[in-house]
Amino acid sequence: MQWNLPNILTLLRILLIPVLVFVFFQEQPWARLAAAIIFIVAALTDWFDGYLARQLEQTSKFGAFLDPVADKLMVAAALVLLVSADPRVGVTVAAVVIVGREITISALREWMAELGGRTTVAVSMIGKFKTAAQMIAISLMLWQSDLFGLPIYQLGLVLLYIAAVLTIWSMIAYLRAAWPILKQ
Structure with a gap:
């Protein structure tokens, strides 16, 4: 794996999944807004990591594999949370x-x-x-x-x-x- 900014952003998206789940289930007035913000940050990194990889010429096979996986994991986790609620x-x-x-x-x-x-x-x-x-x-x-x-x-x-x-x-x-x- 190449440690470059696009790949780090992709990994960050995966690491945000347990944070999203934890925050979503907090029975606090701020929890749902915080969960939405976490998801929005993850969605933005999905766009931004690909953009950076192309602009900085840091595309990699690892990034090409991991980026769609990270996206699908985040979306699936969020949908499970929404169905549970x-x-x-x-x-x-x-x-x-x-x-x-x-x-x-x-x-x-x-x-x-x-x-x-x-x-x-x-x-x-x-x-x-x-x-x-x-x-x-x-x-x-x-x-x-x-x-x-x-x-x-x-x-x-x-x-x-x-x-x-x-x-x-x-x-x-x-x-x-x-x-x-x-x-x-």
Whole structure:
């Protein structure tokens, strides 16, 4: 592993997961806001570490492997926390769809790489919109409290449902792109 700033930021994102869990379960008035801030910091490092790796020419195989893993671990942990706090069917289904898609696409990418078709399942714009909606939704739902009269949790919930729809859409797009190789 190369110890450079992008990889350190990626590792920081993983180390923030137990902190997020601990803070989320604190029965203090500040806990949900703090959990949201921790998640937002993690989401920002997800963007920032890739940007720095490219700008500083510090891309590495380790970073390319660990960055998506860190992202998926943080999102999955946050979704589990949200479902534990609000186990309604809609929240649970959205969480299962998002986590299930991540597992499916990760497996598809790995398999396609073995077949020499890794670029067939590269990140798409739909995936980027899905990620943005998902990160904002989770942040708002972790925060939970209304702000200036805006129902923050409900806005996050709507965005989570939008993210779930975009998740299915992007998964279908990935599977369609990989289908010619899959059906062989």
